[in-house]
Amino acid sequence: MKLISYEAQGRRRFGVVRDDSIIDLTDRLGPGVSSLRDALAGDGLKLVPGIADKAKPEFSLSEVKLLPPIPSPEKIICVGVNYSHRNEEYKDGSAAPKYPSVFPRFPGSFVGHGNALMRPPESEQLDYEGEIALVIGKPGRRIALADAEGHIAGLMCLNEGTVRDWVRHGKFNVTQGKNFDASGAMGPWLATADEFERYDDLEVITRVNGEERQRDTTANLMFSFGFLIHYISTWTTLRPGDIISTGTPIGAGVRFDPPRFLKAGDVVEVEVPGLGVLSNVVADEQ
Numbered sequence: 001m002k003l004i005s006y007e008a009q010g011r012r013r014f015g016v017v018r019d020d021s022i023i024d025l026t027d028r029l030g031p032g033v034s035s036l037r038d039a040l041a042g043d044g045l046k047l048v049p050g051i052a053d054k055a056k057p058e059f060s061l062s063e064v065k066l067l068p069p070i071p072s073p074e075k076i077i078c079v080g081v082n083y084s085h086r087n088e089e090y091k092d093g094s095a096a097p098k099y100p101s102v103f104p105r106f107p108g109s110f111v112g113h114g115n116a117l118m119r120p121p122e123s124e125q126l127d128y129e130g131e132i133a134l135v136i137g138k139p140g141r142r143i144a145l146a147d148a149e150g151h152i153a154g155l156m157c158l159n160e161g162t163v164r165d166w167v168r169h170g171k172f173n174v175t176q177g178k179n180f181d182a183s184g185a186m187g188p189w190l191a192t193a194d195e196f197e198r199y200d201d202l203e204v205i206t207r208v209n210g211e212e213r214q215r216d217t218t219a220n221l222m223f224s225f226g227f228l229i230h231y232i233s234t235w236t237t238l239r240p241g242d243i244i245s246t247g248t249p250i251g252a253g254v255r256f257d258p259p260r261f262l263k264a265g266d267v268v269e270v271e272v273p274g275l276g277v278l279s280n281v282v283a284d285e286q
Helices: 036-041 045-053 083-089 145-151 164-168 225-235
Strands: 001-007 011-018 019-023 065-067 075-078 101-105 109-112 117-119 132-137 150-157 182-194 203-208 211-217 241-244 267-272 276-283
Touching: 011 045, 011 101, 019 117, 036 045, 065 182, 075 083, 075 267, 117 132, 132 203, 132 225, 132 267, 145 225, 150 267, 225 241
Parallel strands: 075 241, 109 182, 117 276
Antiparallel strands: 001 011, 001 065, 001 182, 011 019, 075 101, 132 150, 132 241, 150 182, 203 211, 203 267, 267 276
């Protein structure tokens, strides 16, 4: 299934996508289930196929404002330098890391598909990072590696937009440059885990104005989806709706000579074949 969150008729809603239409689920999965995160936390998703087969679409994708699939997650944890070619990209002679590098992002730093990415007035170094994000469906702490993939509710495309000069403000942290409001995007939807036979052969592609900038496959991840869940759950409880963004391939704008940062009017697309295309235009924040 493809599940989305959106705004329509003055209200935040969620639903299932069928072709170019939306079957609204907002008031159909029982009391207290008013968001996709609520549905993941209970047994609501089990009811969706039966409802979707009987209900008529209420909206088309073109007439609603898409939100990040999980608009208000408890946690967004991003993984840095996870594709093996990225470690080589630093050209510092370092060995592959023993453990993943992680940092937090806040919900307000992301917009949904079709919404503008904001280039802040404080910097001209807004950059793109195409990634695959996984969404937790089953909660857990100290999750065994063998069980970890069973905690995935689904996957989505993510642009982990980064303000490059601000990631260097602190000596040991990158949080500032990773959390400017509306600098990244998620979507267009959450594709549920049953749409994927395996996670080690997924391709992620990033384009800017139609020009391919990034392409790699999860076969080249240093830390698999399962290991990330196992490792992260060692030190924090993962809950339904939590998001783990799994890293970006080589080819970000900062790595060109000279760097190729985003400008107003640029269109950034992140595609994962079989999952969808996340597309956003860049605008200067006023």
